[in-house]
Every structure is written in structure tokens, then in C-alpha cells.
Amino acid sequence: MPDEPLLELNGLCKSFGALAVTSDLSLTVRPGEIHAIIGPNGAGKTTLIHQISGTLRPDRGSIRFVGRDVTALPFERRARLGLARSFQITSVVPGFTALDNVALAVQARSGSSFRFLRPVSAETALNDEARAALDTVGLGRVAGTPAAALSHGEKRQLELAIAIAMNPRLLLLDEPLAGAGPEETDRLIGILRDLRRRYGILLVEHDMQAVFALADRISVLVYGRIIVTGTVDEIRSHPEVRTAYLGEDALA
Amino acid sequence: MIGQLRTHSLPLAALLALAAAPFLGFGDGFALSLLARAMILGMAAVSLSLLIGGAGLVSLGHAAMMGVGAYTVVAFDAAGVSEGVIVFPAAIAAAALFALVTGAVSLRTSGVHFIMITLAFGQMAFFTASSFSSLGGDDGYTLYARTEWLGARILDNRLTFHFLCLALLALVWLGCSRLLASRFGRVLRAAKENPQRVLAVGFQPYPYRLVAYTLAGAVSGLAGALLANASEFVSPALLSWTRSGELMFMVILGGVGSLSGAILGALAIVLLEEWLSHLLVYWRLVFGPLLVLSVLFLHGGLIGVIPRTRAALRLLPWTRRNANA
Numbered sequence: 001m002p003d004e005p006l007l008e009l010n011g012l013c014k015s016f017g018a019l020a021v022t023s024d025l026s027l028t029v030r031p032g033e034i035h036a037i038i039g040p041n042g043a044g045k046t047t048l049i050h051q052i053s054g055t056l057r058p059d060r061g062s063i064r065f066v067g068r069d070v071t072a073l074p075f076e077r078r079a080r081l082g083l084a085r086s087f088q089i090t091s092v093v094p095g096f097t098a099l100d101n102v103a104l105a106v107q108a109r110s111g112s113s114f115r116f117l118r119p120v121s122a123e124t125a126l127n128d129e130a131r132a133a134l135d136t137v138g139l140g141r142v143a144g145t146p147a148a149a150l151s152h153g154e155k156r157q158l159e160l161a162i163a164i165a166m167n168p169r170l171l172l173l174d175e176p177l178a179g180a181g182p183e184e185t186d187r188l189i190g191i192l193r194d195l196r197r198r199y200g201i202l203l204v205e206h207d208m209q210a211v212f213a214l215a216d217r218i219s220v221l222v223y224g225r226i227i228v229t230g231t232v233d234e235i236r237s238h239p240e241v242r243t244a245y246l247g248e249d250a251l252a
Numbered sequence: 253m254i255g256q257l258r259t260h261s262l263p264l265a266a267l268l269a270l271a272a273a274p275f276l277g278f279g280d281g282f283a284l285s286l287l288a289r290a291m292i293l294g295m296a297a298v299s300l301s302l303l304i305g306g307a308g309l310v311s312l313g314h315a316a317m318m319g320v321g322a323y324t325v326v327a328f329d330a331a332g333v334s335e336g337v338i339v340f341p342a343a344i345a346a347a348a349l350f351a352l353v354t355g356a357v358s359l360r361t362s363g364v365h366f367i368m369i370t371l372a373f374g375q376m377a378f379f380t381a382s383s384f385s386s387l388g389g390d391d392g393y394t395l396y397a398r399t400e401w402l403g404a405r406i407l408d409n410r411l412t413f414h415f416l417c418l419a420l421l422a423l424v425w426l427g428c429s430r431l432l433a434s435r436f437g438r439v440l441r442a443a444k445e446n447p448q449r450v451l452a453v454g455f456q457p458y459p460y461r462l463v464a465y466t467l468a469g470a471v472s473g474l475a476g477a478l479l480a481n482a483s484e485f486v487s488p489a490l491l492s493w494t495r496s497g498e499l500m501f502m503v504i505l506g507g508v509g510s511l512s513g514a515i516l517g518a519l520a521i522v523l524l525e526e527w528l529s530h531l532l533v534y535w536r537l538v539f540g541p542l543l544v545l546s547v548l549f550l551h552g553g554l555i556g557v558i559p560r561t562r563a564a565l566r567l568l569p570w571t572r573r574n575a576n577a
Binding site for chain 2: 053074075076077079080084085087091092093094095096100101103104105107108109112113114115116117118119120121123162166
């Protein structure tokens with residue numbers, strides 16, 4: 001069924017003590033769409049990402065991914081189903097080269113890793129796919145550089161390459177532009193634009209210009225609740241969104 | 253290949269020196285038994301280095317695994333069995349099983365908790381060994397005979413024993429290096445640096461760590477069985493936590509993150525201990541500060557001495573011209 005959503009959240013609830021950080025939240029991501037989530041600080045965006053990726057269990061509600069209920073599945077099992085997550089604070093293996101970082105992701109979906117004697121660096125099949133993913137994000141020329149020596153923007157690109165190398169169905173991107181300079185932002189937006197249609201993308205981002213440039217649909221999250229979901233134009237003109245969240249500048 | 257030789261030049265030189273030692277005036281019984289001890293502890297240190305440097309698992313109960321191997325030899329000896337074909341596999345399997353069971357629990361924790369829980373398991377093994385009165389209890393147990401191989405008493409020959417230990421040490425080093433360079437090793441290394449990232453690409457580190465812990469236990473069991481044969485005596489002191497600390501110090505002195513460093517560390521500590529104890533009565537007063545100084549000034553351990561010296565030489569004005577030429 002082509003119209004079946006990739007990801008479907010139903011009535012998700014999560015509280016820390018008396019504080020409801022996610023309340024009765026439902027949303028869908030369809031194949032090939034970029035669904036952006038915006039909202040002020042403390043709206044519960046990252047908590048939501050944690051629940052979708054499986055690092056945090058929701059109190060109530062269900063999460064369906066590629067047609068199956070994954071609410072009880074741990075993080076790494078969801079990853080194996082094709083849910084690739086990037087982190088708000090860059091998370092790569094600093095001592096590995098860029099290539100090895102990506103090859104690790106290829107390795108995760110290419111047969112058993114309980115192989116003890118053959119040097120993994122000589123596995124050309126893994127390296128070729130890793131190199132292709134690096135080329136996709138424009139990092140081919142730093143394949144041999146240790147991740148720790150890459151610039152901040154390059155690390156963000158590397159995280160994207162790792163996500164792509166997982167051959168995912170859905171990319172879960174937690175502020176992929178955070179901390180990137182203007183030039184790096186342009187490059188990352190370009191990369192994300194290339195990636196749309198190939199994967200469903202759930203994008204959490206503060207950069208409004210980027211969100212408006214990329215998203216097919218936008219959901220506005222305030223105090224753990226989605227107050228509206230709509231297209232870019234609908235969100236721009238929505239009165240509640242204007243008052244609750246967006247400044248006049250952002251709409252200019 | 254040449255690069256490989258270069259980075260491993262120091263440990264390779266050490267192994268060659270060990271091979272030549274019996275023919276260079278270190279062929280008497282005392283020297284050979286000292287070197288055998290160093291090589292055997294070297295094996296255990298390499299397996300601990302695999303855990304600490306490779307997987308980020310700082311275990312303070314590693315001597316217990318060696319002790320399980322040694323006490324397996326003792327238990328068989330007490331039962332009148334000294335056939336190596338039975339005793340050695342049994343010692344390795346017993347230590348591996350001990351590692352598997354304690355690891356299954358310990359690896360659910362991390363950081364300081366992991367250190368403490370491995371220490372606790374080590375102490376449990378220590379007190380268990382102390383309370384086996386049929387195996388000598390606190391006093392220890394003197395072996396009736398060294399282990400035989402298919403009835404042949406080949407381990408009684410000190411030279412044979414020396415080269416057996418040397419071959420096994422080289423094999424352990426090679427095996428652990430291969431392991432770290434494999435697919436399995438890559439998952440371990442990545443999980444050491446960033447477990448979150450490893451989960452995010454779809455690996456649960458736990459089973460990989462447990463297998464590594466078990467393999468390290470098996471290697472230590474082998475070392476323990478050899479050590480029992482080397483000294484023909486086993487006492488609970490072999491399992492004490494100070495012994496675990498000593499193994500850890502060998503790893504640190506040699507250079508964390510380098511398996512071969514553990515070999516250098518083991519050799520350095522065993523030989524230095526011996527030498528100082530002959531020189532001085534209160535040799536520990538010197539030994540302690542030496543260890544402290546080495547940690548303070550040998551960043552990267554003994555294994556880093558050659559590359560660092562080379563780098564330092566390059567900075568000198570009269571060598572700089574040569575380097576450019």
C-alpha cells in the first residue's frame with residue numbers, strides 16, 4: 001500500500017513527574033516526505049525524538065514503523081529496521097576515520113559481525129559502500145581523516161553519511177544544522193534536498209528558513225502538544241502559530 | 253608491512269631477545285624460570301589489554317581468571333590426573349566459563365561500577381580458593397608433577413618450557429591483534445569510544461563485550477595453567493586483587509591501547525622487581541616511586557618511547573637537516 005505511512009505515532013504520552021513533556025501526540029511521516037517539527041525551546045522536541053528512536057519509553061501510546069508496532073523495541077532493533085537517527089550533539093566515533101565511521105554502519109546490515117580473524121579494513125564491499133555514502137554528502141576527500149579532526153560542519157555531514165549508509169527507510173534528524181556556520185548550513189540544506197524523496201525524513205530544526213525551504217509538512221509543537229500540522233503556507237499564515245511561536249521576522 | 257614492523261619494533265625486539273636469551277648466558281634454571289614467569293604474566297596482560305585498551309572494560313578481577321586456570325591444574329593434580337590433553341583444555345574452559353558467568357553480570361554495569369563488581373568477583377574467587385582445604389587452603393598447593401603431554405614429560409625441560417611460553421605469548425599477541433582488527437573488533441573499539449553511536453547503527457554492544465570478556469578469560473586460564481607448571485606451586489595469592497592490580501599496571505606501563513605494550517610492561521615489571529629486590533632490601537621504596545614517575549612522564553607507555561624519541565630527535569637542529577635531506 002503506497003499510502004501507508006512510514007512512521008505513525010498514536011496518542012503518545014510521556015511525563016517526567018508532574019511535567020507532561022509529550023501529551024497525546026499523534027503524527028505520521030509518509031514515504032518520501034520531509035515532515036518538520038518546530039517549536040520553542042522546552043516544547044519537548046528532543047524528548048519526542050528519543051521516544052521515536054527508542055532511547056526513551058513513552059508512558060502511553062504506540063509507535064508504528066514500516067507497518068509494525070515498535071513501541072517495545074529497543075533503540076538498536078529499530079535501527080536495524082531502518083530508522084536512522086542523527087543527534088543534536090554530534091555523535092561519531094572520534095578515533096575512527098570518516099570512512100571507518102561509515103563502514104561500521106554498512107557492516108551493521110551486512111551479515112554477522114561475529115567474525116574474528118579477517119581484517120575488516122580489507123573488506124572492499126564494506127568500504128565501497130561507505131565511500132559511496134561519503135561521496136553523497138560530499139566528504140569523499142576526507143575519507144581517511146580521523147573523525148575527531150573534522151570541522152564541526154563536516155562532522156554533521158559525516159553523521160548524515162552514517163545515516164545514509166544504514167540504508168534506512170526513515171531519517172530522524174535532531175537539529176542537523178545546529179552550530180553550523182552559514183556556509184555549512186547552505187551545504188547541509190543542499191544535501192538534505194538531495195536526500196528527500198529517497199527517504200522519509202522527520203526533521204527537528206530551529207532554523208526557520210531551512211525548515212520552510214525543505215519541509216513538505218510542518219507540525220508545531222508547544223508544551224508537548226501539536227497545535228497544528230500543515231503545509232509551509234498553512235503554517236506561515238496560521239494565526240495561532242504566529243502568536244504562539246513565530247515572530248513577524250520569521251515570516252518575512 | 254614495513255610500517256607494521258616499525259610500529260611493533262620494540263615488542264618484536266623483546267620477543268627476539270627472549271628467544272636468544274637462553275643462549276646469551278640466561279640459560280640457567282633461575283633466569284629461565286624468571287623469564288617464563290614474565291612471559292606467562294605477559295599473556296594475561298595482553299588479554300587484559302584487549303579488554304582495557306580494546307573494549308574499554310577496566311577489569312580489576314583479571315587475576316581470578318588466571319587463578320581459575322591454575323587451580324584447575326591443581327584440582328586435576330590432586331585427583332591424580334596430569335595429562336595435558338585433558339588438563340590444559342579444562343583449565344582454559346574453566347576460566348572461560350568463569351569469565352562468561354561473571355561477565356554476564358558485570359557487563360550490565362559500566363565505569364566505576366564495573367571496576368568494583370569485577371573486583372568483587374575476584375575477591376570471591378580468592379576466598380573460595382583460600383577455603384579449599386583439600387587443595388592446600390591458605391598455604392597453597394605444591395604440584396605432584398608438571399603436566400605431561402600424552403605421557404611425555406616435555407614440560408620438565410626448562411628450555412622446551414621457555415620456547416613453549418614464547419610461542420604461546422607470540423600467538424596470544426597475534427590472535428588478539430587479529431581480533432581487534434576484525435569486524436568483531438571494530439564493533440568493540442567503536443563501542444568503547446561511543447556506545448550511543450554503536451546502538452544508533454544497530455549494534456547492541458553487550459554480546460560483543462561478553463564474548464571479548466570470555467576470550468580474555470580463556471587466555472588468562474591458559475596463562476594460569478602455565479604459571480602453575482612454571483612454579484609447580486599454586487596459592488590463593490595468585491588470585492588476590494593486588495595481582496589484578498599488577499596486571500593492570502603492566503598494561504598501563506606498556507601503553508593502554510597497544511596490545512604489545514602489555515608484553516613490554518610485563519617484562520619490565522617482572523625483571524625490575526627481581527633486579528631491585530636483589531639490589532636493596534627495601535626495594536619497594538624505590539619500585540613504587542619508579543612506577544609513579546613512569547605514569548607521570550611516560551605518556552603512552554613504554555610502547556610510545558621509540559616514536560617519541562624519534563620525534564624529539566627530529567626537533568634537534570643538527571638532525572633536522574638530515575631529516576630534510
